[in-house]
Amino acid sequence: MDNKNSNNNRDESSIVEGRNAVFELLRSGRNIEKLYIAKDMNRDIVEKARAMHVQVSEIDKRKLEAMSEGGNAQGVIALCSPIEYSTVDDMIALAEERGEKPFIIICDGLNSPHNLGAIIRTAECAGAHGVVIPVHRSIGITPTVTRVSEGAVNHMLICKAVNIRNVLEDLKQKGVWTACADMDGDPYTKTDLNIPLALVVGGEDKGITPLIKKTCDMVLAIPQKGRLNSLNASVAAAVMMYEVVRQRG
Incomplete structure (x- = not known):
């Protein structure tokens, strides 16, 4: 996941950005492939992710924000399974x-x-x-x-x-x-x-x-x-x- 273009083939619901959104994702039980997190990010999310055996990659915050859809990922982006839509x-x-x-x-x-x-x-x-x-x-x-x-x-x-x-x-x-x-x-x-x-x-x-x-x-x-x-x-x-x-x- 080097830039935004690398996500063009992903379902849009399989990219989750933002502290609270990612925290709720961790609580939800959806499968998470990988977590990208800024090096100076709060450790709570990192510890919870690693406790759930989620792969965590710590990168520079500017690089992470450049990867986000709106440039406001709040220091964390998760790649996960798409939403399972209901009826x-x-x-x-x-x-x-x-x-x-x-x-x-x-x-x-x-x-x-x-x-x-x-x-x-x-x-x-x-x-x-x-x-x-x-x-x-x-x-x-x-x-x-x-x-x-x-x-x-x-x-x-x-x-x-x-x-x-x-x-x-x-x-x-x-x-x-x-x-x-x-x-x-x-x-x-x-x-x-x-x-x-x-x-x-x-x-x-x-x-x-x-x-x-x-x-x-x-x-x-x-x-x-x-x-x-x-x-x-x-x-x-x-x-x-x-x-x-x-x-x-």
């Missing part, structure tokens, strides 16, 4: 196993790795049972997404779907209500969200696509009191997710 049925089964109503987050055309990473992190903290991302016209599980999620991708069921509308229709057939956020919807705090729920988060530029909006059972609005007419996608998602948490108690 929506896996998410519903997890909800049943926990004795909870399904709560699934669906991303409709997100292109910012920072937004997707933040949404996955919030979904894990909010107890969601999974996150669905499109195969096409969307960011995947890149090293930046994993780092921004603080390693939550290692603890969250993630599904890659070819057709988001079909996913929504399938969930409706399984008794799960579908909702999306848009400005012309009903106030989100006045809507019963203590139900089996799939929450759709729109892309940064275009928001929810018209077909997806039409497919959803409910359209929910977050009040806007300032001059701007929209929230950041990950912020809007967090607001909605924690309203679900509040209502479920």
Whole structure:
């Protein structure tokens, strides 16, 4: 792994960067091929990796950062097995196993790795049972997404779907209500969200696509009191997710 180009043939989810993301990777049980770490890095990660018989290579920090996707690897990069993607049925089964109503987050055309990473992190903290991302016209599980999620991708069921509308229709057939956020919807705090729920988060530029909006059972609005007419996608998602948490108690 001499430079970024040497990783072109790797699955993007098999490169993990950042202290917390790598630490959660070590906790997750995924197979780790090798750990690259800056020579002045905190020894906790090194000791944990070696205790798990992971090969560790200590290199100059500037060289390590040059190898990272965004130049902000925080002194550590891991090469590991790709993420094992799940299905929506896996998410519903997890909800049943926990004795909870399904709560699934669906991303409709997100292109910012920072937004997707933040949404996955919030979904894990909010107890969601999974996150669905499109195969096409969307960011995947890149090293930046994993780092921004603080390693939550290692603890969250993630599904890659070819057709988001079909996913929504399938969930409706399984008794799960579908909702999306848009400005012309009903106030989100006045809507019963203590139900089996799939929450759709729109892309940064275009928001929810018209077909997806039409497919959803409910359209929910977050009040806007300032001059701007929209929230950041990950912020809007967090607001909605924690309203679900509040209502479920």
